[in-house]
Amino acid sequence: MEFEKVKIDAHGKLSVPHQVVIPFIIGDGIGPDIWKASVRVFDAAIAKTYQGNRQINWLEVLAGEKAYNETGEWLPTKTLEVFKEYLVGIKGPLTTPIGGGIRSLNVALRKELDLYVCQRPTKWYEGVPSPVKHPERVDMVVFRENTEDIYSGIEFAAGTSEAKQLQDFLKNTLEVQYNFNNSTGLGLKLVSEEGTKRLVRSSIDFALAERRKSVTIVHKGNIMKFTEGAFKNWAYQVAEQEYGDQVYTWNQWEQTKAKAGVEVANAEQSKALADGKLLIKDIIADNFLQQILLAPQEFDVIATLNLNGDYISDALAAMVGGIGIAPGANINYKTGHAIFEATHGTAPRFADTDSMNPSSVILSGVMMLDYLGWNEAADAIVNAVAATIKQKTVTVDFYNLMTDASLLKTSEFADKIIEKL
Numbered sequence: 001m002e003f004e005k006v007k008i009d010a011h012g013k014l015s016v017p018h019q020v021v022i023p024f025i026i027g028d029g030i031g032p033d034i035w036k037a038s039v040r041v042f043d044a045a046i047a048k049t050y051q052g053n054r055q056i057n058w059l060e061v062l063a064g065e066k067a068y069n070e071t072g073e074w075l076p077t078k079t080l081e082v083f084k085e086y087l088v089g090i091k092g093p094l095t096t097p098i099g100g101g102i103r104s105l106n107v108a109l110r111k112e113l114d115l116y117v118c119q120r121p122t123k124w125y126e127g128v129p130s131p132v133k134h135p136e137r138v139d140m141v142v143f144r145e146n147t148e149d150i151y152s153g154i155e156f157a158a159g160t161s162e163a164k165q166l167q168d169f170l171k172n173t174l175e176v177q178y179n180f181n182n183s184t185g186l187g188l189k190l191v192s193e194e195g196t197k198r199l200v201r202s203s204i205d206f207a208l209a210e211r212r213k214s215v216t217i218v219h220k221g222n223i224m225k226f227t228e229g230a231f232k233n234w235a236y237q238v239a240e241q242e243y244g245d246q247v248y249t250w251n252q253w254e255q256t257k258a259k260a261g262v263e264v265a266n267a268e269q270s271k272a273l274a275d276g277k278l279l280i281k282d283i284i285a286d287n288f289l290q291q292i293l294l295a296p297q298e299f300d301v302i303a304t305l306n307l308n309g310d311y312i313s314d315a316l317a318a319m320v321g322g323i324g325i326a327p328g329a330n331i332n333y334k335t336g337h338a339i340f341e342a343t344h345g346t347a348p349r350f351a352d353t354d355s356m357n358p359s360s361v362i363l364s365g366v367m368m369l370d371y372l373g374w375n376e377a378a379d380a381i382v383n384a385v386a387a388t389i390k391q392k393t394v395t396v397d398f399y400n401l402m403t404d405a406s407l408l409k410t411s412e413f414a415d416k417i418i419e420k421l
């Protein structure tokens with residue numbers, strides 16, 4: 001049997017062979033336990049769904065502690081080359097090396113492959129313990145910009161000569177009025193038109209393809225006008241200029257309101273939505289964090305900047321059961337490169353205990369199967385995970401918060417899911 005690579009054509013369409021090679025990083029800490037459980041679920045779902053007509057050949061590549069112990073490098077060049085060549089991969093959590101060199105292996109991978117979208121769906125599964133009254137009202141997909149913002153890493157520590165030089169430049173050349181002193185550290189917040197538009201485009205394409213109701217731009221443009229405010233403006237621009245009749249924006253509503261009054265604007269919006277147009281709206285980030293608790297049903301696809309997206313995806317994850325069940329993907333829709341990963345870390349204290357929840361990796365795999373177009377296998381896994389949780393046969397994180405649940409090990413939880421496929 002020939003195993004082949006995922007490829008992408010000139011129109012950005014993926015072609016996925018039925019016998020495909022997918023590279024994976026096993027991960028550090030709890031990584032090996034949850035990966036071993038998850039991969040059995042993927043293989044069983046694919047075998048059952050496609051009866052041997054499709055198959056993944058898993059190709060292990062090294063990163064993190066395992067790579068360091070075997071090669072002396074945290075992120076070997078070979079690993080990057082394999083991800084570049086095979087386009088789509090999946091990874092377990094990685095330790096962040098302490099000391100100099102690489103700041104974070106995850107950030108390094110995102111940068112190398114220019115994975116500009118961090119996509120994180122948040123949906124509640126029946127029975128999952130939640131701190132909110134109506135977790136079933138939460139069904140959002142966050143598109144977090146993954147390459148810009150204050151995550152660019154351009155920072156100068158207080159007291160250094162670089163910080164002093166930058167302060168002098170700001171004071172003397174740009175005539176910035178600010179009371180700098182020796183104890184002021186500086187960091188740059190970078191937001192570009194190109195970076196914003198490619199992120200927002202991906203979120204609108206996704207919303208249209210999935211027949212979602214709205215895309216909400218989350219920003220702090222009231223305070224940071226030329227970064228977050230510009231993000232909002234470019235987002236509306238891309239929606240109106242590139243999607244025309246397929247969308248209706250709050251920007252259009254504002255313009256109609258100014259010209260013809262609020263009632264006409266409301267009628268225009270109602271008609272647009274009745275006609276099946278996608279609503280593009282915006283909200284200030286602090287209000288958004290309030291509204292997801294008060295009225296989560298008002299939000300669907302979210303397009304936001306890097307830092308906001310970081311906070312928002314953890315807040316949303318908590319509402320539907322926490323990081324044990326929070327999948328994610330880092331994607332470049334132009335090159336096709338994508339790395340799927342759980343959003344939690346290595347939880348080193350629990351390494352080799354066969355006790356942690358593998359759902360985040362399993363659901364990251366579901367996202368990967370959907371990305372590959374193997375939706376039937378993805379759906380089968382989602383249904384089996386949902387049925388397993390509904391029966392209250394769960395790992396310790398959920399067990400501790402449920403009544404009358406049965407406690408399973410990581411491997412046993414995977415067995416239960418496989419039984420239900």
Ligand code: NAD
Nearest residue numbers: 092093094095096106324343344345346347356357358397
């Ligand atoms: P963590 O996410 O590893 O763990 C925090 C707590 O969350 C754990 O103590 C555990 O109680 C719980 N938890 C995590 N995963 C779970 C699971 N699958 N099931 C049930 N409960 C789970 O965060 P941390 O302790 O701050 O970070 C540990 C290491 O992981 C650090 O080196 C950090 O840099 C790294 N990290 C890596 C990634 C990644 O690779 N994507 C993400 C975050 C942190």
